[in-house]
Amino acid sequence: MYFRTEDLAVGYHKKALIHDINIAIEKGKILTLIGPNGSGKSTILKTVIKQLPKIRGKIYIDGVDLDEMTNHQLAQQVAVVLTDRIRTELMTCGEVVATGRYPYTNRLGKLTRRDHEIVQESLRRVHGEELEDQDFSAISDGQRQRIMLARAICQQPQMIILDEPTAFLDIRHKIELLDILREMAQEKGITVIMSLHEIDLATKISDYVCCVKGEVISKCGPPDEIFDDQTINSLYEVSHGSYNMLMGSVELTKPEGSPKVFVVAGDGSGIPCYRALQKKEIPFATGLLYENDVDYQVAKELSDRVVSTPAFAPVEEERLRQGESLIREASLVIDAGAWEERGNAYNRQLLRVAREADIPVIRDYPAWLKDGQHSIEAAAKAAERR
Amino acid sequence: MKRDRVKTVFRYECIIVALFLLFFVLVIVNINSGTVSIPAKEIIRIILLRIRDESVESNIIWKIRLPRILLAAILGGALSVSGFLLQTFFRNPIAGPFVLGISSGAKMAVGFVMIIALQYWKSVPSSVMVAAAFVGSLLVMGMVLLFSQRIGSMSMLLVIGIMVSYICSAITDFFITFAKETDVANLTSWSMGSFSGASWSNVKFSAVLCLFGLVAAFLLSKPIGAYQLGEGYAQSMGINIKAFRVALILLSSLLSACVTAFAGPISFVGIAVPHITKMLMKTSKPAWIIPVSYLCGSVFCLFCDLISRTAFAPTEMAIGTVTSIFGAPVVIWLMIKRKKNA
Secondary structure, eight states: OOEEEEEEEEEETTEEEEEEEOOEEOTTOEEEEEOSTTSSHHHHHHHHTTSSOOSEEEEEETTEEGGGSOHHHHHHHEEEEOSOOOOOSSOBHHHHHHGGGGGGSOTTOOOOHHHHHHHHHHHHHTTOGGGTTSBGGGSOHHHHHHHHHHHHHHTOOSEEEEESTTTTOOHHHHHHHHHHHHHHHHHHOOEEEEEOSOHHHHHHHOSEEEEEETTEEEEEEOHHHHOOHHHHHHHTTOOSSEEETTTTEEEOOOOOSSOOEEEEOOTTOHHHHHHHHHHTTOOEEEEEEETTSHHHHHHHHHOSEEEEEOTTSOOOHHHHHHHHHHHHHOSEEEETTOTTTSSOHHHHHHHHHHHHTTOOEEOSHHHHHHTSOOOHHHHHHHHHHO | OHHHHHHHHHHHHHHHHHHHHHHHHHHHHHHHOSSSOOOHHHHHHHHHTTOOOSOHHHHIIIIIIHHHHHHHHHHHHHHHHHHHHHHHHHTOTTOOTTTTTHHHHHHHHHHHHHHHHTTTSSSOOHHHHHHHHHHHHHHHHHHHHHHHHHHOOHHHHHHHHHHHHHHHHHHHHHHHHTSOHHHHHHHHHHHTOOSTTOOHHHHHHHHHHHHHHHHHHHHTHHHHHHHTTOHHHHHHTTOOHHHHHHHHHHHHHHHHHHHHHHHOOOOSHHHHHHHHHHHHHTOOOHHHHHHHHHHHHHHHHHHHHHHHHHTTTTSOOOHHHHHHHHHHHHHHHHHHHHHHHO
């Protein structure tokens, strides 16, 4: 174990906020703390880098007790990227990165040729070579975060600690930043501990995830072991909307009420239609979905009436009946994937039922939408009036 | 890349050489100007041959002009470095010993000591003056620090500094009310700020203190550079923040106390000069800025002292008047520039 805590308690003013923190990770792994705002992620990170005195317990880095390390020794082991907004004056990005050499330079901080090479290399790592001579105060948030990461890399640490490194970044820069971290962990064996807001990204980048909520760490381990939809929904107290673990996606609150619209879907065709209905708060039923279908994952977050059937098995007769009865109750049927022309016999059966019951059917939803004259809201209203 | 660095250093060296040239020019002009005009040839003869024959010319040069010039140079630099340290410490571009009330604190303490001590002694030894000013500076610094921890906003810090300096002035006035008339004259002329009281012992004493301060600040330039990124990052690079902060406070107080004790409170040098220096050098690297702003401060004060002596000769203006006229516009310009950037 490269990094380990033992019954660690952290907090402010000698009062423990979170206690019994027992984390252990090997070298070159990425650990992410997730949890709602104000849950104490930053408090833990600040304690680990000695910016807050710990309340109780022990922290070991590479087998050495943190209490026995001098600031200087710690600086050669651990580099940080903080949330502090820094204001520099007349400092180029290159100079900001070069401050990472601090623990290695002489009394006056003179940079040797080797130091300059390391600065260059660190800039290359974050694809920031072209920023070197630019004024740090004049670059964008995304660039700034990359430069701060280069600064941390420049410190040649065994471990990098980042507090919400992706805050303020757009999606492209988030991905870029996390990719760099992954690379550093993989190639250089740098251990990474960070806090993230984005659960979806956290589960994808991390080797270990710790959920911080309340007074203890509620769960800690490899993401696929500890996570299910319930864990996350309860961690963030999501009561409206939902988080789908398998898809790594967040869905907004499902529309309430008895379904007026039935979506005949499958094979991913339903998702755009579901989202459109959700946006207009039109409750819907859908079917007939195999449970390994992507449509099924989104549908169950957005609707209470999903007619589904286990995959790799013949469709149960009962499910088909259920679908037929739901479709008869609907005032509008949407054929999301042109099922009338395609294979699936069950969906064709459902559409036939709709036609027999004289329910309006929007055929081939994507094509219907494409001509730009239709809106799902108007169609649903018109159908209801009928 | 490497050639760029060589070029930058060359630029720095050029600026330093230019400042030194300016410095010598100002020293010469300063020696050469005054109510009693002495021919240049005579001046060179007196200085180079070290003639101290109690003639009027020799006395003027050796006892009045030279110590005054040296004192202005030494203290001007000290003020600038003190200002730079305070700006770094408070992360506030217009922090300085005068704005934060540190000069007023020193003035209060010196005023107190002057009035009390003059009842027992004929004159106050300079070491006592410096010690009093130092204590006064630290007192105010402590107060400002105490408040600044609770507020943490840039503009409020300045408001506090100004309020504290009002309080100190009020207390100083209170002393003056109960002082003897002769002492008051002394105190008032001192509190206007002037290099006119310079003596060789003052020069020596302040030279030792300021040299110490300058060297110490220079040796701290590495952590100061790291501190520019903020406390969190500085600590992560291995700096002992508490010790560093104490060192910074003591140094800047010592430097500004030294100035206040010998020349009274002088405004705007501490704010203006570090910024002028940064602008000239186009960098904020402390290892360069600290020594160069010392030099720049010396030049600035020599220039201001020259004007204070000659502009309305034979009447002499207070040095603070002149430094304000040249320094305050710099501060205004700074505010405008910051607004533009933000």
